[in-house]
Amino acid sequence: MIKVGVVGGTGYTGVELLRLLAAHPQVDLRAVTSRGEAGRHLADLFPNLRGHVDLVFTHPDESDLPGCDLVFFATPNGTAMQLVPDLLAAGVKVIDLAADFRLRDPAAWEHWYGMPHACPELLAEAVYGLPEVNREAVRGARLVANPGCYPTAVQLGFLPLLEQGLVEPGNLIADTKSGVSGAGRKAAVGTLLAEASENMKAYGVAGHRHQPEIRQGLRAATQQPVELTFVPHLTPMIRGIHATLYARLTGAAADLQSLFEQRYADEPFVDVMPLGAHPETRSVRGANHCRLAVHHPRGGQTVVVLSVIDNLVKGAAGQAVQNMNLMFGLDETTGLGAAALLP
Known part of the structure; x- marks a missing residue:
């Protein structure tokens, strides 16, 4: 034990x-x-x-x-x-x-x-604890920095494209939405029911603390300077992050669906959804999963990736338990096998 x-x-x-x-x-x-x-x-x-x-x-x-x-x-x-x-x-x-x-x-x-x-x-x-990138380093670590919620959703969505050099690293956009639990349990006017319900707003447009963390991870994947426009939004739900990610192709489009499926084929907590799918935040509520869908609208030069996680699980506590499992030689899925909660 x-x-x-x-x-x-x-x-x-x-x-x-x-x-x-x-x-x-x-x-x-x-x-x-x-x-x-x-x-x-x-x-x-x-x-x-x-x-x-x-x-x-x-x-x-x-x-x-x-x-x-x-x-x-x-x-x-x-x-x-x-x-x-x-x-x-x-x-x-x-x-x-x-x-x-x-x-x-x-x-x-x-x-x-x-x-x-x-x-x-x-x-x-300190080992950055994104298992899908640093699994072996986490196994031998004594100090793990658990990733942030936005950085988890954004990095998992962009990584396959950047690792293969298929998109311009200097022209990335992350349009993200989070439930109010991401703001923490402290008393704050902006997260009162009467303020947050039936409302959506952007924040941190001039600069958000998670931006340098995301750029650091993406730069490691591409070995090139990364420019990221990152705009978070607060949405009237308790849990969940939905990231809509945009990137420009560097050349002719590859088979993007196969690329994502192969990159995450052995990842127990990343689900690449079928071609044309639109993942929902409720599909990961309470579960340690990231669900991804990749789109290539009208065959143009823009790739759109949809990424959803539960900000409190794969975006925080669940990923921490996943890292603990790796650090102590357990199957990394131990204690994390529950299905998401619906409705």
């Missing part, structure tokens, strides 16, 4: 992680920390865990995190980097679901997240 601790289990990503870990056959959940909720039963805050997790929140300073095999951080950006060095020194493996170790450049981190990095010496070691 893997002895697991979770730091920061009070947000939407945290409770989704706890839901998955509670059902995992190889996990012994030892500690869940929260400074604000210390002493409170998890099931009092999250009634869906009643009968599944019999733990109370503990203060991080009072939890036996160094006694765990693995610690997940489901904390705000800037928290994990304060604690990770000591855990690694104690022999504990770490998966960070925030952004502390996603960017390789500490100057870029400081620019986008507004604070200096506390342990920049670990940025080169």
Whole structure:
């Protein structure tokens, strides 16, 4: 059994992680920390865990995190980097679901997240946990940076095209929509029911924190400079991301459907849908899947890829469990086989 601790289990990503870990056959959940909720039963805050997790929140300073095999951080950006060095020194493996170790450049981190990095010496070691790209590196990692939700959906959609040099890397567009759970569990006017319901709006058009993460991953795939126009939108649903991706072909169109099918043929959590399909966010709700469809409208020079994920599962907690499975030599699908929820 893997002895697991979770730091920061009070947000939407945290409770989704706890839901998955509670059902995992190889996990012994030892500690869940929260400074604000210390002493409170998890099931009092999250009634869906009643009968599944019999733990109370503990203060991080009072939890036996160094006694765990693995610690997940489901904390705000800037928290994990304060604690990770000591855990690694104690022999504990770490998966960070925030952004502390996603960017390789500490100057870029400081620019986008507004604070200096506390342990920049670990940025080169941290493995970016997109299994469809870095599976073997994740297996041997002691520190994994779990990808963001938008970056997961966007990268999986663009990767086959860029890896084969079929599209112009300097002319990529990602038009993305997310449910309000992606904004977190904090109180905010913009995510109130009366504000978010029956409404859709773009945000972060001038620059979004996930853009440098996406560009970093796509640049590694093509070994060329990448220019990306990335526009996120908030939609009136709780879960889900829908990314509509546009790219310009560099020459004559290849068999794009076969390209995508072959690229992801052995990937358990990427589903390339039939020619002409239009994947829906509800088809991945609660599941660790990315569903893709590739289109070549009117045989022109533009390729359109549709990519859908659940932002809390394949975009966060599910992908983190997938990475844990790889790090501990388990079948990576362990604990993640549930079908999506409908309706």
